[in-house]
Amino acid sequence: MNPDLGDWDEDLPPEPEEAYQDLVRALKRKSGFGLYFVQCTPAEADRLIAKLPQDIPQKHIELLRLVEAIDNLYERVAEFVKDKQVDILLIKGLEYSLYKYEKRTFGEITENKFSDLTSVPYILNHLNQQRERFRDDFPFCFVFLLRSFSINYLIHRAPDFFDWRSGVFEVPTTPELVEQESTRLILSGDYGEYLKLTQEQKIEKVLEFQDLLAEKHQTEDGRASLLFELGNLLVSAKEYEAAIASYDKAVEIKPDYQEAWFMRGIALFQLGRYEEAIASYDKAVEIKPDYQEAWYIRGIALRQLGRYEEAIASYDKALEIKPDYHQAWYNKACCYALQVNIEQAIENLQKAIILNPECREMAKTDSDFDSIRDDERFQELIEQEEV
Structure with missing residues (x-):
């Protein structure tokens, strides 16, 4: 039996010009x-x-x-x-x-x-x-x-x-307008700027993302990028569960989206879900082996779990890519100090201080160094005057 196609377009939404x-x-x-x-x-x-x-x-x-x-x-x-x-x-x-x-x-x-x-x-x-x-x-x-x-x-x-x-x-919007507005929102995405937004402005921005994500003309690549930026906005608002859900949707569309895996790990880390965060960082560095930030933050998550040797190995990976990464040298020193490995703690802290003298001031009050604080070599290092 042939279907009656006489009214096939009866329920289709109007075209933009028709609605206008x-x-x-x-x-x-x-x-x-x-x-x-x-x-x-x-x-x-x-x-x-x-x-x-x-x-x-x-x-x-x-x-x-x-x-x-x-x-x-x-x-x-x-x-x-x-x-x-x-x-x-x-x-x-x-x-x-x-x-x-x-x-x-x-x-x-x-x-x-x-x-x-x-x-x-x-x-x-x-x-x-x-x-x-x-x-x-x-x-x-x-x-x-x-x-x-x-x-x-x-x-x-x-x-x-x-x-x-x-x-x-x-x-209704056109495919061209959807692409234009999506590109504008994605390119203007800036975590530092998100932090400056008021609560009302963040809500406005979230709803702007939602409108574009719901567009029938939205492309899969555009949707993945919007979900990633939405996740970043939600992280800035400390809405970590909602951010994780957004990153999950992004990597479902684009499994090799290393930035989304990385930021998903950040959100999990903020919730204290360190094992899950590490698994997310693992995905990021699997996709992009020279992802130094992911190696570094992975090390911090491992350190939170007391897995100091693994943390040090992760920092080393970051330093292979970026030898002047003073944060990685400093955190390696912290791990060695927590293991009471004085020589390695001082050696790594010294490298961090050379790269960034502010590390000396940080070490003076950082509880990670309490176990070696009375050591003469440590005292000499942190009391040295800047040249």
């Missing part, structure tokens, strides 16, 4: 108060902001761009539209008022779970309670440009306001 034209037609027809919600990426939102005034020239279109959290949208709108003729008001940036009150754990965010639907951000509680005032006082169309996260928030936590919607539009 649907929005344009709706806004052209509508007069007076209306609530429209457009699900789109920040990049697509900027495109809409530029195009809508060109395609609906007969309407007076204004943009209210929110750049920080607010609790009262009514007052902000009233102030903004004062003395303006407005037919359509585009609003971008409502997300900032949601990040501030996001109470989910990072693990729940990465799994798209809502843990506490009774917690309503002030801004959404305000929208629920003031919808009649919006209708009565603002005789124009509101167009909220939102990411999928925000749409879900409105559905679950501002149902009264959302129920008055005139239309909901999803503007």
Whole structure:
């Protein structure tokens, strides 16, 4: 029997231009108060902001761009539209008022779970309670440009306001835009910068990763790289379990992703799961034998387990690759000191000090050297003046 293919595309999502034209037609027809919600990426939102005034020239279109959290949208709108003729008001940036009150754990965010639907951000509680005032006082169309996260928030936590919607539009992305946005996010990834982010900014960044990971046009390589960067962001937030889950997905896609294996080990190390961390470092150096950082951190994990000889061997591997690795020389000295091998401890500490004189100051208070601290040779080394 031949299947009926007459309506084969009935449930397919609209193309970006088709969705955009649907929005344009709706806004052209509508007069007076209306609530429209457009699900789109920040990049697509900027495109809409530029195009809508060109395609609906007969309407007076204004943009209210929110750049920080607010609790009262009514007052902000009233102030903004004062003395303006407005037919359509585009609003971008409502997300900032949601990040501030996001109470989910990072693990729940990465799994798209809502843990506490009774917690309503002030801004959404305000929208629920003031919808009649919006209708009565603002005789124009509101167009909220939102990411999928925000749409879900409105559905679950501002149902009264959302129920008055005139239309909901999803503007799908293109493969080119997905690649462009993914590349931007990956190339801008910097652990040091992640550490500087506020909690709200970290949540915003996590959700940005989530949006791109969920894109149907996302490539496997792009997905692996995004998962790796997401893991790094989660490590910076001390969300180690969620980070491990992200690295696991990255290496599932790309088994030879040595950086992901290494950072997975870092997250496991932070949880005190040293054996698992060592296994992860082993994978990293198996893929990249000259991965000096992995050899070095592997040595630290072995040292935590009291496996000093193995730790020393791991530091030696790092030093074969990078002979001026003062941290490896210093930590070798620590292992020898813990074994009360005074000669080797002093010899390795001396090499570390030559490479970095700060190692002398560290050794003065480092408890790893307590067993040899009273030795005359050790005292002489740490008391020497810098030349």
